[in-house]
Amino acid sequence: MRGATVYYLKILLAICTVHEMAGGLIRNTTDAAYKKYLSLRSLPFEDCGSLYRVNYLDIESCSTLPCSMKRNAIIKVTVLFDDNGNGVTFLKHEVRWVFNYIKTQAAISPDPCDGDHDCIMSASDGKTYWANIFVNETLPVMRGSMLWESKDECNQNLICFEVPVLITV
Numbered sequence: 001m002r003g004a005t006v007y008y009l010k011i012l013l014a015i016c017t018v019h020e021m022a023g024g025l026i027r028n029t030t031d032a033a034y035k036k037y038l039s040l041r042s043l044p045f046e047d048c049g050s051l052y053r054v055n056y057l058d059i060e061s062c063s064t065l066p067c068s069m070k071r072n073a074i075i076k077v078t079v080l081f082d083d084n085g086n087g088v089t090f091l092k093h094e095v096r097w098v099f100n101y102i103k104t105q106a107a108i109s110p111d112p113c114d115g116d117h118d119c120i121m122s123a124s125d126g127k128t129y130w131a132n133i134f135v136n137e138t139l140p141v142m143r144g145s146m147l148w149e150s151k152d153e154c155n156q157n158l159i160c161f162e163v164p165v166l167i168t169v
């Protein structure tokens, strides 16, 4: 009797283990395929030390680098990132223009991004946020870059990416 119970338990355990492995593999495969799909559609960017992996970046009306940005324009930026299930609901943006190593603060809205503006949402895999950046008319008409950092309530850097830009008139 005892031997039979152990035998059945072993079978049960084997079935559960196989199921878990299969589930994990399938999840991993779709996860990897989805991330690959996102990264192929993403604008290329340089990661400058994100805590959370940035999977996708979209800058309105920009499909090639450097991103052409017209003075006085307001441009929407959308980012998908993995928050590792941490339920991120707050982002304080610190965005700077970099021209010849000189950094100037960019105007971002909404900032900070919290629950009030529908600017951060759960995506099928992680989080997505959007914000508008204002291309100040005082920016020099030249090539440079946009350095985007987003921090949490404790000023910890969660996201950092840099994209080459070209300011136009």
Ligand SMILES: *[C@@H]1O[C@H](CO)[C@@H](O)[C@H](O)[C@H]1NC(C)=O
Pocket (backbone or CB within 6 Å): 020, 021, 024, 025, 028
């Ligand atoms: C799924 O992928 C993670 C890393 O991406 C790995 O640590 C884990 O072992 C994988 N799970 C399975 C069941 O393959």
Ligand SMILES: *[C@@H]1O[C@H](CO)[C@@H](O)[C@H](O)[C@H]1NC(C)=O
Pocket (backbone or CB within 6 Å): 106, 107, 134, 136, 137, 138
């Ligand atoms: C645009 O830049 C000027 C000069 O740097 C600054 O005084 C002004 O506040 C900026 N405008 C915005 C909306 O950030």
